[in-house]
Amino acid sequence: MLFDRLTSRFGIAWLATAVGVPALLALALLVHSSLQPAAAPSTPRPVAPTDTPSSTPPPVPDETIPAAAPAPRNLPVVDYSPAPAGFPADPRPLSTTPLTEGVAPARNIAAYDAPGGRPLAFLAPTISGVELTMPVVERRTGWTAVLLPSANRRIAWLPQGGWTTVALRDQIVVERTPHRLTWYRHGRALHTWPVSLGMPGQSTPLGRTFILGRTEPPEAVYGGVDIFALGSVPDDPDAVPTGLKGAHIGLHSWHNDDTLGEDATNGCIRLTRVAQRKLLAEVPAGTALIVVDELPTPPATA
Known part of the structure; x- marks a missing residue:
């Protein structure tokens, strides 16, 4: 909040001197009113692909990057058969916001159930001889979430390394x-x-x-x-x-x-x-x- 940032940096006394006590009280009241609970959200509906997201959360500069746990060599490789269980649900399965970037594995890469979570399977460069490219649905520092093949409404989290990005139009x-x-x-x-x-x-x-x-x-x-x-x-x-x-x-x-x-x-x-x-x-x-x-x-x- 603007009020919080100003008071934390300069202090209440400085603000009172700079803007005056009445203006300071008005600013505090405005900030307080903006924190009142909002009305209950309505049921989500798909939006047209030409719509753009209303806002994008800013990155957190000091976010800790969860380390990727070593993947056991005996993990299954995702192929044309149903993918292994345990992967998380797609957080926005009905979103029609365009997905403009994909991930193509350059080698077998471990797929995790969360950033810094459990490795559950490997994703190979090909499935049934076809080169694999998976759309990116979310990013966190050091991690990328993609739509999981051979599964419905499931995603996999990938640490950095072992894959390249592909533009999707x-x-x-x-x-x-x-x-x-x-x-x-x-x-x-x-x-x-x-x-x-x-x-x-x-x-x-x-x-x-x-x-x-x-x-x-x-x-x-x-x-x-x-x-x-x-x-x-x-x-x-x-x-x-x-x-x-x-x-x-x-x-x-x-x-x-x-x-x-x-x-x-x-x-x-x-x-x-x-x-x-x-x-x-x-x-x-x-x-x-x-x-x-x-x-x-x-x-x-x-």
């Missing part, structure tokens, strides 16, 4: 209620397309995830267009058909567009072949993809 927002996908670049909506989403019991998982990589279509029903595998998995793995056990949620096209605008998939996001080819050509791995029920205002495309 794109973002994909999927709205479940209007069955709409919008592609953003630098916070500007470029294209909007209708999509099919998960049927009841196999709903497309809410929250932030990212494009893990691309793969060739295993069957003709995908319309002959490559598939984007996402970092998320079905919320209820036991609800999906036997042939899809262990699979990730995908972003892909279909051999026809008959079910666009409907809940008809096993949790995947299905769009037209033209739209999928456009995204494959323009959007790299590591790009954040956020699933919300609906944005407060419909996106206006350029």
Whole structure:
């Protein structure tokens, strides 16, 4: 507070002399009134990607950097299977604020449950042969939090070293209620397309995830267009058909567009072949993809 900083530096007597006793009392009253309890916050809602955060907490210059505990060599390596348990929840899973930086491991790096916390697994440079890039969601002195692959709404904390940063310019927002996908670049909506989403019991998982990589279509029903595998998995793995056990949620096209605008998939996001080819050509791995029920205002495309 301004009042606290002035009194701690110069003292009450100096302030009284400099500004006068009446002015000093008025300043103290103003500061006191600003400390009154605020009204209870309303339920958080997703914001449009073009919105910017209202404020960014300033860094604490003398913050102690928690040391990274040595990671045992026998920790599991995160792969295409579900990630190990114990990682913390994404603190802002429905935030549509663009994530503009990613982390690419240069070697196996230990992933922790908190800054200075427990190492729970290793993150490798590749998953199933695809180079791994994870969006950054938070930073603290000496530590970086990323979206965890092969998990829903979970993050991992990384100490410094063993990874490089990658600039991310794109973002994909999927709205479940209007069955709409919008592609953003630098916070500007470029294209909007209708999509099919998960049927009841196999709903497309809410929250932030990212494009893990691309793969060739295993069957003709995908319309002959490559598939984007996402970092998320079905919320209820036991609800999906036997042939899809262990699979990730995908972003892909279909051999026809008959079910666009409907809940008809096993949790995947299905769009037209033209739209999928456009995204494959323009959007790299590591790009954040956020699933919300609906944005407060419909996106206006350029």
